[in-house]
Amino acid sequence: MAAPVTPGSPAPIPVAPGDLSRGGPRGPPDLPAEPKQLPELIRLKRDGGRLSEGDIRGFVSAVVDGSAQGAQIGAMLMAIRLRGMDLEETVALTQAMAKSGQQLEWPKAWHQQLVDKHSTGGVGDKVSLVLAPALAACGCKVPMISGRGLGHTGGTLDKLESIPGFTVIQSPEQMQGLLEQVGCCIVGQSKKLVPADGILYEARDVTATVDSLPLITASILSKKVVENLSALVMDVKFGEAAVFPSQAEARELARALVGVGAGLGLRVAAALTAMDNPLGRSVGHTLEVEEALLCMDGEGPPDLRDLVTKLGGALLWLSGQAETQAEGAARVAATLDHGSARGCFERMLAMQGVDPGLARELCSGTPAQRHQLLPRAQRQEELLAPEDGTVEQVRALPLARVLHELGAGRSRAGESLQPGVGAELLVSVGQRLRRGTPWLRVHLDAPALSGPQRCALQGALVLSDRAPFTAPSPFVELILPPTDTQQ
Incomplete structure (x- = not known):
């Protein structure tokens, strides 16, 4: 029997089921067993x-x-x-x-260009919205099959559906058209594409089985196997707000993804990234779309840009389209600074159902204009710093839980979301605060925050007496396929 895929020990390099190299000669094959009920x-x-x-x-x-x-x-x-x-x-x-649905097939000439990225889910994680068009602007083909929110974490599809008209269900023929004309698409599982995962994904969300390592691994990689990729980079998050809180457990998942990927003939690398603080400064569907566009303006929070460029650089190198990871990261950064990633994003929106005029206004407008074009919450509340201090941490988990309760997440499969609900961080980790300074702006449709909600949010702000400091990058480590070495 193969070694268990459970947290606590490194996953070995997999051997495909039935490989004779492990057990020596075998007897005649057994007759097929009756299928079990x-x-x-x-x-x-x-x-x-x-x-x-x-x-x-x-x-x-x-x-x-x-x-x-x-x-x-x-x-x-x-x-x-x-x-x-x-x-x-x-x-x-x-x-x-x-194999539960249709397999995607692409022109053979595309093989080296076909890449993708997937995240295990985080708070404020809008990397896919930026990275897919950035990679397309680098000449890649990115057939990204994404998911919805799981538990307290947001889903890429839910964020995109907050843009009026955006359609996540695309046929394989439509996906090929998007790759030909734009270079990327971000879609969900339809009845044709990995239907088993669509059903199991919703069931995991409401049965407290989100954090199962084999279920996570199979869910992620099943969507990637059908894409016939050249390379895949996994963003495996750890920390209080991640599926696996400890770095050791996240590393085990990363090794499982790399190992199972190798067993399936898929070239996978996995990045370990921290998820104690929200990524960026916005959490919530429309707010995250706005922040993703800000990143594609060449601006926005430095932690978001850093993660986008490092993951993209690793993918370009892994697929042989860059000599080093650093060269790949520089190419991705250039697409953000020159507006080419934003141009690809605009074309993707228009081809996936958004009115071309709205797509153009979103991608060319100012932040204030964009805010007017997307669904908004009815009111805002600001929270104030209770004392002087340096921001040591903004705990992502209590923040996400309150927003989930306010309507940004689901409690049962198929439940509708309130896309305008969210929160803006008005401070950065490492920043010095004075008592009474606004540190969080909450966008909500409820009449007001309840006492427990306000208490939970205030508890998310962790202050210390240390001097102001520069927050570290969320990117910690890249785990590569067995035959590769870090560059």
């Missing part, structure tokens, strides 16, 4: 057993064809969350999910 599969995994490739295919098929009841799906997800999956099971689950 779902209750039997759930019981097997619940009791710590190992699911065969056929078992996993059967479960995924039942999810897609509707024969699996919601309670059975939730029970299996919880069994996997509690008992884990070994590497071969995870590879099999990823393959079964990837």
